[in-house]
Amino acid sequence: MELIKYPNPILSKKCTNVEIGDPEILDVLNMMSQKLYEWEGAGLAAPQVGILKRVVVIDIRSEPKRLYKLINPKIIWKSEEMVESQEGCxxxxxxKDTILRHESVGVEYLDEKxxxxxxxxxxxxxxxxxxxxxxxxxxxxxDHLSKLKKSIAIKRFNKLQEEKNHEYELNNE
Ligand SMILES: [Zn+2]
Structure with a gap:
């Protein structure tokens, strides 16, 4: 499993539902959980590892510790109240950027059984x-940013990537 990064078109595809009882999806969930900790993320969605299925793992490192493994998750309600959310991916x-999210949501999903x-x-x-x-x-x-803010963010991202690649070249000369 490799991390798919922007601007790979896989990241803008819509995922399909997991078939109920699909045994392979349990391996996918386990591998994604491993990668979540290895890459030190708070959440990981299947398209980020190149799998176009509706599967997500989340661990926000709270106490008590809880790892969510979500199959076919769906938001069934959302609060009217919005909060500013500092996000990265x-x-x-x-x-990193700040966007607005619903302060609370209800999520329905299937567990590993x-x-x-x-x-x-x-x-x-x-x-x-x-x-x-x-x-x-x-x-x-x-995609939740205004057009202007999004184009600034993408420019910044491209610049940072270029700098990183340049550093890499220098270190490998
Ligand atoms: Zn993300």
Missing amino acids: LSLPIL FQRQEVTATGFLSCCMQHELDHLDGILYI
């Missing part, structure tokens, strides 16, 4: 759920 390294579950997420977990579920519809957090 493993697929857009280094970049394909049983229907529901979770109420507030605060950071809510923002994280919205960010990861967006990935399943090909939406990145920068």
Whole structure:
């Protein structure tokens, strides 16, 4: 499993539902969880590892510790109240921006036994759920920025990537 980074077109594709009982998806969930910790993210969606299925793992490093493995997750309600959310994304390294998210959301999903579950997420977990579920519809957090702010963010991202590549070349000469 490799991390898919912007601007790979995979990140803007819509994912399909997981078939109930699909045994392979459990391996995918386990591998994604490993990668989540290895890459030190708060959440990881399947398209970020090149799999176009509706699967997400989330661990916001809260106490008590909880790793969410979500199959076919769906937001079933969202609060009217919005909060500012400072976001970054493993697929857009280094970049950070502030966008608005719903302060709380209700998420319905299937667990590893394909049983229907529901979770109420507030605060950071809510923002994280919205960010990861967006990935399943090909939406990145920068897509929530105004046109102008998005183009500034992309320019900044490209510049940072260029600098990084340049450094890499220098170190490998
Ligand atoms: Zn992301």
